[in-house]
Amino acid sequence: MTAAQSQWTLWRAQTLAVMRLEWKKSFLPRRGLWIYLLALAPVVIFGLRSAYLAAHAQGADAGDDAQLFASVLQFFFLRLVVFFGCAGIFMNLFRGEMLQKSLHYYFLSPIRREVLLMAKYLAGVLSSVVIFCASVILQAVVLDAHLNSTAFRQSFFNAHGLATLAADLGVTLAACMAYGGVFLTIGVVFRNGLIPAACFLGWEMISSLLPPTLRRLSVIYYLKSLCPIQPAEIASRHNSFLALLSLKVPPASASLSLVALATLTCSLLALASWRVRDMEIDYGTE
């Protein structure tokens, strides 16, 4: 085995060790209960709707369901649920450990800080993807729960339901990776990450109201571009407030969106890696 191979083997082993530790922390935290509740919020909304429709024997066709699902995904789930969930998960990876005074455990081990950062990032991505993708699947199931079994199967298996769901899961994965990169970097670079996180939230919110060029500088633009059903279609049908948020900006191509999100994430992780090398244990001032 060459030196480079053995180095990679070591990094892989260390990454897995960190992920095993982080897995427990990410999935069973009492403080993180709100993330689960947040992820369940759209499921509850769809559940209530299905219960109402079933109770009143009102029908809604699968097409309406798909548009509603896309609206909630783009205007509520990605913008708020995944956004805040990732903030809760990724900003705590370093800053949370500083507050709990346990970061020295990692910093005293023979692991490169950059490897530690990447391992924590991957652990965060794994946690967020499991939580939020599970939410997306539950939303899809609960949304159509009011349909009879034949219509349900038709919706899922014969009307591109599965393909759309797979695409939505892919968008959720991309959102977790991109927002994860942003919030991990905020947690490493800033002592108090709340202000920069609030600024980022503000930018993501108002970017939909900005001119097209500026709109392309937001994460949500590329996430929405990756969605299988575009906001313009929804807006033109509903002619509502949603129209304002999806104002006539053509979506980026899927490849451009992926490249843009990957570039942003990699750049931020590079910045965080550089800064984490100089990170000091200073529990007294946290």
Added chain:
Amino acid sequence: MTDASPANPVESKRPAIVFEDVSKYYGEVLGVSHVNLTIPPGITSLVGPNGSGKTTLMNLLTGLILPTRGRLSVLGLSPRRPEEFFRRVGYCTQFDSFPKGLTGYEFVANYLALTGLSILEAGNLARKSIERAGLADAADRKIAAYSKGMRQRIKLAQAIAHDPEVLVLDEPLNGLDPLARAETLAQFQTFAQQGRFVMISTQVLHEVDLVADNVILLSQGTVVAEGAIHDVRTEIREQPLQILIHCDRPRALASQLFDSGEVVEARLHPDGGSILVKTRDADRFYLALNRLALEDIAIESVAPADDDVLSVYDYLIAAEDSSS
């Protein structure tokens, strides 16, 4: 500590622990200032009052904080390269906090897994290390349920689990009962006898005094004195050396020593069979004592009475504090 030697055993000219003009400021507040040290193998005790900079020095040494100025290295390695550094260095910190939800075994085994060991290897080494720390029975209990002494032991188990050449210990005896303290100090001695470095900060001076080869005295962020304890004591010229002499006729000896002019004070010891003398020149005093011993006084033993960490601390730091 294991019986196995470290990967790179004792070498006569290997690099030591070196601080070169290291200063650390926390904003406007001084942590340590212009520290220049070369620490040899063996046990070195870091002594100073609260806030003197002991923990700052140890955190600098292990890269948990970065120096504002200056450089430092351990065995030629920089703490800024943890991937190499912490294969040879173990640090038992003063932080009494742990990753949440872990048992003692998981705490040590996960640390070893972070070095790249397989789960099986890490688990085996962790069990051995925990056993050496005397915590085998409680290994599978949550650390949150540990007593202060048990938490101290599990931190020690973690610090020594990877068999480091350099062991940095910040108040390692805190919370340990007397028996455990004696066992722990004996382990440190074994460790040092293998040619390794043990750096201990503690306020239990009389216990460390029994095992320390060298002392570093810190006060208000500066190194007041450093070196072998005897050498440091000898350098404190303004304080006469105290020497306890057991003999058959202490009164006569005291009188004759006064006549020789080599003592500034002589007191009969409460045991009635010895005297405590103070002298400013130990060499000339011992020559005079030899002459008297050749005459008619039977001297049983002669031993320095203040050639220890506690006395050195009192002379250099406690006196300074009380005067200021």
